[in-house]
Amino acid sequence: MGGITRYALQRLLLTIPMLLILLTLVFLILRVMPGDPVAAMLGGRNISPELMDEYRHKMGVDRPIPVQYVEYLNGILHGNFGKSFRTNKAVVHELFTRFPATLELAFFGLFFAGIFGFGTGILAATRADRPIDHVVRVLHIGSFAMPLFWLGLMLQVIFAVKLGWFPVATRLGGRLAFTFQSVTGFYLIDSILGGNGAVIVDVAKHLILPSITLGFAQAGLLGRMSRASMLEVLDQDYITTARAKGLRERVVILSHALRNALIPIVTVFGLQFAILMGGAVLTETVFSWPGVASFLVRSIEARDWPAIQGSVVFIAIFISAINLLVDITYSFIDPRVRY
Amino acid sequence: MTRALIKGLDWIVRKITRGRHALRRQTVLKIGLLTVFLFMLVTVLAQYSWFTPYDPVYYRDAVRLESPSTGHLMGTDQLHRDVFSRVIAGGKASLIVAFGAVALSMSIGSILGWISGFAGGFLDRVLSLIMDAIYSFPSMILAITLVAMFGAGIGPMIWAVGFVYIPTYFRVTRAEVLQVREATYVEAIRAVGAGNARIILRHIAPNTVNAIMAVSSFNLADAILTVAALSFLGFGLPPPSPDWGFDIQNGQKFLQSGSWWLITFPGLMIIALSLGFGLVGEGISDLVNPKRKRKRG
Numbered sequence: 289m290g291g292i293t294r295y296a297l298q299r300l301l302l303t304i305p306m307l308l309i310l311l312t313l314v315f316l317i318l319r320v321m322p323g324d325p326v327a328a329m330l331g332g333r334n335i336s337p338e339l340m341d342e343y344r345h346k347m348g349v350d351r352p353i354p355v356q357y358v359e360y361l362n363g364i365l366h367g368n369f370g371k372s373f374r375t376n377k378a379v380v381h382e383l384f385t386r387f388p389a390t391l392e393l394a395f396f397g398l399f400f401a402g403i404f405g406f407g408t409g410i411l412a413a414t415r416a417d418r419p420i421d422h423v424v425r426v427l428h429i430g431s432f433a434m435p436l437f438w439l440g441l442m443l444q445v446i447f448a449v450k451l452g453w454f455p456v457a458t459r460l461g462g463r464l465a466f467t468f469q470s471v472t473g474f475y476l477i478d479s480i481l482g483g484n485g486a487v488i489v490d491v492a493k494h495l496i497l498p499s500i501t502l503g504f505a506q507a508g509l510l511g512r513m514s515r516a517s518m519l520e521v522l523d524q525d526y527i528t529t530a531r532a533k534g535l536r537e538r539v540v541i542l543s544h545a546l547r548n549a550l551i552p553i554v555t556v557f558g559l560q561f562a563i564l565m566g567g568a569v570l571t572e573t574v575f576s577w578p579g580v581a582s583f584l585v586r587s588i589e590a591r592d593w594p595a596i597q598g599s600v601v602f603i604a605i606f607i608s609a610i611n612l613l614v615d616i617t618y619s620f621i622d623p624r625v626r627y
Numbered sequence: 628m629t630r631a632l633i634k635g636l637d638w639i640v641r642k643i644t645r646g647r648h649a650l651r652r653q654t655v656l657k658i659g660l661l662t663v664f665l666f667m668l669v670t671v672l673a674q675y676s677w678f679t680p681y682d683p684v685y686y687r688d689a690v691r692l693e694s695p696s697t698g699h700l701m702g703t704d705q706l707h708r709d710v711f712s713r714v715i716a717g718g719k720a721s722l723i724v725a726f727g728a729v730a731l732s733m734s735i736g737s738i739l740g741w742i743s744g745f746a747g748g749f750l751d752r753v754l755s756l757i758m759d760a761i762y763s764f765p766s767m768i769l770a771i772t773l774v775a776m777f778g779a780g781i782g783p784m785i786w787a788v789g790f791v792y793i794p795t796y797f798r799v800t801r802a803e804v805l806q807v808r809e810a811t812y813v814e815a816i817r818a819v820g821a822g823n824a825r826i827i828l829r830h831i832a833p834n835t836v837n838a839i840m841a842v843s844s845f846n847l848a849d850a851i852l853t854v855a856a857l858s859f860l861g862f863g864l865p866p867p868s869p870d871w872g873f874d875i876q877n878g879q880k881f882l883q884s885g886s887w888w889l890i891t892f893p894g895l896m897i898i899a900l901s902l903g904f905g906l907v908g909e910g911i912s913d914l915v916n917p918k919r920k921r922k923r924g
Binding site for chain 2: 305306309310313317318429430432433434435436437438441442444445449450456562563564565566567569570573574581584585588589591596600603604607608611
């Protein structure tokens with residue numbers, strides 16, 4: 289077995305206890321901590337104790353905690369997350385139909401974060417201590433203090449309401465929402481496959497404002513990291529050598545420095561995926577984006593307990609998978625990492 | 628007034644750090660402290676009705692949804708209330724929850740970190756795994772889920788936001804303890820016969836304070852945003868009380884008609900306060916580790 293395959297397998301095995309702890313935490317938070325899920329679900333409505341007991345029995349929360357725990361894990365193993373109270377469909381079904389929307393948004397969010405982050409970071413590093421460097425650094429620090437939901441709303445006011453360049457919210461405009469047939473759930477892919485130019489443009493336009501909003505959560509951090517990392521690399525002897533050889537500055541930066549500067553940033557990319565999912569909650573809510581995160585918020589509002597638990601578990605599994613993926617990618621970028 | 632404040636802050640900073648040289652030109656730290664101090668002062672004063680130009684809750688005589696004018700600097704909302712008065716009074720929940728949550732997570736996280744780092748072995752491994760699991764989970768989603776469990780309001784928000792930050796302090800103190808534990812002077816103290824409790828409290832804890840101070844400032848900055856987001860999603864204070872996050876949620880309904888002032892001003896306040904805490908964190912980090920200054924982004 290090759291080194292990388294073995295490492296991937298080992299890493300996969302290590303993910304299991306981590307995931308188990310995450311799932312246990314979710315269970316503990318939702319079941320053991322103060323608060324009766326049934327009372328919470330019925331939300332203070334005046335309901336007889338008998339009916340409450342019936343609900344408790346139906347939800348299975350009247351059984352001992354260890355029994356519930358085993359059933360909970362067993363359910364997850366079989367991909368059974370229960371049935372949503374609100375929509376009366378399987379939670380797994382609800383999550384999988386919404387997942388592509390979240391993934392599409394996250395992908396383009398990362399894309400914007402990458403462009404802003406790397407771009408500004410490298411710009412600042414190559415012009416260290418000059419005015420542009422100071423401006424960029426202030427912007428980076430400022431971006432940490434930006435409430436994402438507010439940024440989203442301001443973008444809506446400026447670019448959608450006042451200027452009318454982009455649509456305010458959702459994934460598709462007006463009539464298209466009824467006629468558009470989605471196959472994969474990824475609207476951009478579907479629209480390109482469909483080959484209708486107007487639809488592609490509409491889908492792309494709907495994606496831009498939410499992606500910028502979501503990407504902003506990471507842009508500042510990526511920018512700071514890439515600036516620091518780039519500065520460090522530019523100090524190295526081999527860069528001096530490259531310059532002494534008479535290579536153009538652009539070549540030195542892009543093909544000599546950038547690759548090594550990227551190494552520490554990729555790890556952050558993965559670690560910060562959690563932040564991205566957190567940002568998705570706000571972005572999806574502001575832009576009425578029908579994804580997993582806004583499903584969770586709506587489930588919380590409706591006190592739809594199985595849906596809340598299912599969404600949280602789903603996100604936990606997703607995050608673990610991403611972390612695994614990033615770890616493996618890391619070894620491709622940095623050949624020094626050997627297993 | 629501003630000069631006197633800066634002078635006062637200078638004095639406080641000098642006292643805290645016993646006039647160490649590095650402190651002379653801490654502009655970033657000073658601006659941060661000044662911002663935070665002003666916000667706290669205004670928020671406290673704004674709880675008295677004589678301080679705000681109009682009553683943030685009960686004043687109802689203005690034209691509704693009026694754009695900013697000299698009479699109403701930041702316009703009025705759909706219930707005829709003065710936005711400016713609401714904005715300067717709206718930081719109460721954010722500040723209380725941010726400080727409460729950070730205090731809570733700092734105490735729990737640091738104690739667990741000290742114990743874990745000091746005890747080592749199985750306990751350390753289990754605690755670290757649990758903390759890593761919490762840490763890897765999106766903090767915003769965790770906070771929302773917890774608030775949904777605990778119910779809306781200031782108390783539940785403190786618990787929810789505080790819980791989310793526990794791993795941060797755990798990691799910082801544990802790393803610090805592992806480093807200090809092996810130091811020669813700790814060995815010497817142990818040889819002299821000092822017990823574990825004494826070593827932790829008198830020798831290890833003071834060494835972790837620097838790192839914790841910087842981390843907690845950044846956490847405060849983040850907590851302000853988290854609280855705003857929770858309020859925005861409707862898990863904060865009940866309606867009539869002025870609150871930035873909630874007021875933005877309210878303003879969202881009038882966004883299509885172009886009432887930009889309802890959301891713009893509360894948002895700017897959130898940014899300014901969070902930025903203030905962030906700058907304090909930057910300043911402290913530079914103080915603690917002067918080498919960092921050149922490298923920081």
